[in-house]
Amino acid sequence: SLRNADILKHPPCDQRKPFDLVFLDPPYAYAPTRMLALLNAMAGAGSLLPGAFVCYEYARSADRAVQEAFEPLQWEPVSNKGYGDTSVRLFRLGNEMPA
Numbered sequence: 001s002l003r004n005a006d007i008l009k010h011p012p013c014d015q016r017k018p019f020d021l022v023f024l025d026p027p028y029a030y031a032p033t034r035m036l037a038l039l040n041a042m043a044g045a046g047s048l049l050p051g052a053f054v055c056y057e058y059a060r061s062a063d064r065a066v067q068e069a070f071e072p073l074q075w076e077p078v079s080n081k082g083y084g085d086t087s088v089r090l091f092r093l094g095n096e097m098p099a
Helices: 032-044 059-068
Strands: 019-024 048-059 075-083 084-095
Touching: 019 032, 032 048, 032 059, 048 059, 059 075, 059 084
Parallel strands: 019 048
Antiparallel strands: 048 084, 075 084
16 A cells, blocks of 8 residues: 655554555654654554565765664665765565564
């Protein structure tokens, strides 16, 4: 299913079918820990399939903060690309769901 909404105001934790792909393009001022908390809430509610991919776009200046926020083992880095002042990282949710 496809959902176009402000997921920070309306988290998609009530889906009948869990997501296997999530695109995050929040305002660059949002802390990476906020995005991780959202994703962990979705995973904990069963709204993300094990192995789901997350594509996260953010300001390149936040590379270190994003890396530190997503270091927990359940989020495996897949790729990291830079485009000017922008970074795009692809993560994969491991088989162990976040607690």
